[in-house]
Amino acid sequence: MSQYYDMGDHTLWNPSNGASRLFMSQVSVYQAELGLPSGIGPMQADECQIDPVVFKAFVDALLAWHRRTSHAVMVALSEGFVATVLVLAERAGIEVTWQSAAFTEADGLKDVQVPTAPDPSEGAWAAAIQQMARELGRCMAV
Numbered sequence: 234m235s236q237y238y239d240m241g242d243h244t245l246w247n248p249s250n251g252a253s254r255l256f257m258s259q260v261s262v263y264q265a266e267l268g269l270p271s272g273i274g275p276m277q278a279d280e281c282q283i284d285p286v287v288f289k290a291f292v293d294a295l296l297a298w299h300r301r302t303s304h305a306v307m308v309a310l311s312e313g314f315v316a317t318v319l320v321l322a323e324r325a326g327i328e329v330t331w332q333s334a335a336f337t338e339a340d341g342l343k344d345v346q347v348p349t350a351p352d353p354s355e356g357a358w359a360a361a362i363q364q365m366a367r368e369l370g371r372c373m374a375v
Contacts, residue, residue: 235374237280238273238321245283245324247374259314267294285325292322293330300358312365319366320373331359 236253238246248256253276260271272287299315302308322329332355 235279236276238283239280240283240285240325243325244375245321250279256314256317263295263311263314264291267291267298269294283321283325285327288322288325289327289329292318292327296329296331296362299362300355312362313369315362316365316369317373319362320370323366323370324375331355 234250235247236250237244238248238253257273257276260273264271269291270287271291272284272289274282274284295315295318299308299311302311319329
């Protein structure tokens with residue numbers, strides 16, 4: 234069995250039920266973390282629709298959040314989800330925003346890794362997450 238992530242009549246991803254269930258659980262986690270809807274609709278009859286406008290805002294905010302995160306465990310936990318979302322955005326033809334200033338935290342608080350890890354340059358960070366998304370995209374059935 235599998236499920237379909239569609240944008241209109243275009244299928245972006247057709248994962249197994251298990252992979253889809255895990256992904257949708259993570260969508261809920263990051264919607265709560267960012268305080269934004271994802272644009273990924275509910276799974277009904279093994280299909281869900283993705284709203285391109287809402288999804289773009291979510292992807293941009295997720296990238297900004299991920300770039301700002303300096304906590305090594307949070308980075309490790311989020312990298313796979315971020316890469317998966319980037320594959321979906323690319324397949325949808327969505328141009329993402331790579332500047333970290335696109336999303337600011339309302340309360341000004343952030344998790345800090347002690348001891349601190351070196352902060353990669355903007356270009357190195359973007360290249361690393363783009364490479365992860367390219368590799369993952371080869372494994373994501375359409």
